[in-house]
Amino acid sequence: MICRTSAPRLATLRARLAAMAALVAVAYALAGCATIPEDRCPSVDWTAQGVQDGRAGHASDRLVKHREACAGARIAPDERAWLEGRRVGLAEYCRLPEAVDHGLAGRGYAGVCNDPRYGRLHAAARRVRDSRAKVTGIERDIAERRRDIADGNTSDIRRDILRGQVRDLEGQRLRARDARGDAERALDALRREFGA
Amino acid sequence: MSANRTSVPAGAARRAAIIALRIGLVAAGGAALYAAPMLAVAQSPSVAEIQAREARNADARILAAFERFRQALAARFGGDPMIAMVEFGESEAAAQVVRPDGAREFVIRQGERWMGTENRKLEPWAGWTAAAAHAFRLSSIKSAAIRTWLDGWRSVPGQATDFVMKIEFGYDPAVAKVVGKARVGSMTTGRIAYVAFDPSGGQPVTVAAAPPPPAPKAAPRRSDDLRRDFAVALAALRKVAPAGRLGAVRIDRREIEFTMADRSTWRFDATHTLKAGPRYDGSFLCEQGWMETDVDWSKLAELPRNGVLAAGLDDEDEAHARFVVDRPRDCGGLAIEVIYANYKTPQPWVRFDPRGQLLRSSR
Numbered sequence: 001m002i003c004r005t006s007a008p009r010l011a012t013l014r015a016r017l018a019a020m021a022a023l024v025a026v027a028y029a030l031a032g033c034a035t036i037p038e039d040r041c042p043s044v045d046w047t048a049q050g051v052q053d054g055r056a057g058h059a060s061d062r063l064v065k066h067r068e069a070c071a072g073a074r075i076a077p078d079e080r081a082w083l084e085g086r087r088v089g090l091a092e093y094c095r096l097p098e099a100v101d102h103g104l105a106g107r108g109y110a111g112v113c114n115d116p117r118y119g120r121l122h123a124a125a126r127r128v129r130d131s132r133a134k135v136t137g138i139e140r141d142i143a144e145r146r147r148d149i150a151d152g153n154t155s156d157i158r159r160d161i162l163r164g165q166v167r168d169l170e171g172q173r174l175r176a177r178d179a180r181g182d183a184e185r186a187l188d189a190l191r192r193e194f195g196a
Numbered sequence: 197m198s199a200n201r202t203s204v205p206a207g208a209a210r211r212a213a214i215i216a217l218r219i220g221l222v223a224a225g226g227a228a229l230y231a232a233p234m235l236a237v238a239q240s241p242s243v244a245e246i247q248a249r250e251a252r253n254a255d256a257r258i259l260a261a262f263e264r265f266r267q268a269l270a271a272r273f274g275g276d277p278m279i280a281m282v283e284f285g286e287s288e289a290a291a292q293v294v295r296p297d298g299a300r301e302f303v304i305r306q307g308e309r310w311m312g313t314e315n316r317k318l319e320p321w322a323g324w325t326a327a328a329a330h331a332f333r334l335s336s337i338k339s340a341a342i343r344t345w346l347d348g349w350r351s352v353p354g355q356a357t358d359f360v361m362k363i364e365f366g367y368d369p370a371v372a373k374v375v376g377k378a379r380v381g382s383m384t385t386g387r388i389a390y391v392a393f394d395p396s397g398g399q400p401v402t403v404a405a406a407p408p409p410p411a412p413k414a415a416p417r418r419s420d421d422l423r424r425d426f427a428v429a430l431a432a433l434r435k436v437a438p439a440g441r442l443g444a445v446r447i448d449r450r451e452i453e454f455t456m457a458d459r460s461t462w463r464f465d466a467t468h469t470l471k472a473g474p475r476y477d478g479s480f481l482c483e484q485g486w487m488e489t490d491v492d493w494s495k496l497a498e499l500p501r502n503g504v505l506a507a508g509l510d511d512e513d514e515a516h517a518r519f520v521v522d523r524p525r526d527c528g529g530l531a532i533e534v535i536y537a538n539y540k541t542p543q544p545w546v547r548f549d550p551r552g553q554l555l556r557s558s559r
Contacts, residue, residue: 087508
């Protein structure tokens with residue numbers, strides 16, 4: 001009798017817990033999406049916020065996200081102040097050496113700089129970064145397989161398969177290293193050309 | 197034998213008939229081939245014919261729209277309501293209905309929906325007291341009479357391609373009776389005519405003309421930057437089209453162009469003169485339109501600078517900003533687009549909401 005009544009209660013409790021967990025997750029996700037915490041909106045210095053966003057290379061639609069983030073607090077961004085600030089920040093962000101740094105760090109580029117050389121340098125640096133990551137990934141795969149081959153518990157059949165995979169991966173690494181070399185040379189050539 | 201005797205002439209006759217048929221077909225085919233280009237030339241419609249056909253189609257749409265409005269009024273007010281003033285076009289119809297208790301009710305209908313009447317007007321020609329005293333039954337407006345008038349109008353050389361922008365019915369004190377009036381644009385002269393006719397029979401009605409305007413002289417230029425004069429332009433528009441919903445407004449330094457939701461267009465130039473333009477026949481128009489109160493026009497002056505900052509343009513680009521205020525053709529949200537006309541296409545643009553808040557930019 002007790003079991004018969006407690007089972008539905010347990011199910012209800014579980015459902016409630018799941019719903020609460022989902023709510024917490026949604027709230028957490030929403031909080032994560034907001035560009036500015038709602039409680040900070042009344043005290044935001046919109047010029048400083050613009051400078052900060054400009055330095056990060058954000059496109060102008062970032063302002064729309066700020067507006068949405070502060071809508072609950074009934075605070076509308078000072079658009080002119082933010083835009084003026086962003087222009088200052090972008091002047092720093094759009095220096096050519098920054099393009100290489102941002103590209104090599106794997107950061108995206110929102111096309112915010114007027115100088116077309118910035119975009120070319122960023123893309124070249126990003127290619128270097130991606131090609132390096134590819135070589136690193138292949139080397140990690142090779143190392144894993146070599147560890148498995150050296151493991152005494154690995155069967156002979158499995159070891160043969162792994163050796164075949166290592167041979168394939170070594171071929172891929174060769175090509176990836178070539179691509180990395182090409183990308184690095186292309187970036188160097190652009191840096192020389194642009195004096196960056 | 198008899199079978200032979202009869203079969204020989206019958207076979208010959210059949211062959212002769214077949215040969216004759218073939219000759220006939222070949223001849224007819226040749227004639228058709230020869231005549232085809234001539235027929236094509238004869239049948240290919242000229243631009244004027246196409247325009248005339250389109251004008252007739254537009255007439256039919258206006259009449260159909262009026263019939264739908266008539267049914268909607270009858271359903272809303274019951275039976276055969278009394279009308280002080282009514283106007284209708286292809287996409288919108290409005291009426292001042294006089295209720296049995298004497299109160300008047302202003303209604304506007306677009307498509308299958310009744311619309312709000314805030315900030316809209318439909319003024320009777322005679323003033324309210326006279327209009328109410330001479331209110332007329334909805335049934336007294338006959339589609340057949342409108343059709344008769346249209347037929348008569350279009351039979352005059354040069355008027356077959358005219359487009360009817362709007363038709364109105366009301367009590368006109370100048371002739372002391374209820375008349376219909378059509379606002380008609382000419383495709384040949386570009387002029388707008390305002391023509392009166394009898395609502396029961398469709399015969400033209402002569403309304404005593406106002407004293408002739410003084411001889412036109414070149415109006416002095418009154419502005420070198422119309423972007424600052426939008427309020428003046430809007431006031432001028434509302435004098436000639438007090439109730440029309442806006443479709444698109446294009447503002448640049450030298451001209452402000454209004455495209456109304458009913459596809460009529462108006463141009464306001466540097467002499468502060470408003471002139472009717474050709475009907476807009478393109479597809480980039482939301483026919484539901486919008487009202488000027490939907491836009492915070494006071495923000496307009498700030499937008500070129502904000503746009504320059506948002507799109508990362510040069511400060512001097514600000515002077516080349518032009519504005520387009522419209523809704524997309526699927527009748528989505530109203531937006532103000534600032535376009536920098538000193539660039540080659542694709543020209544940079546920045547989009548703002550009707551309150552002047554930044555939405556996005558092309559770069």
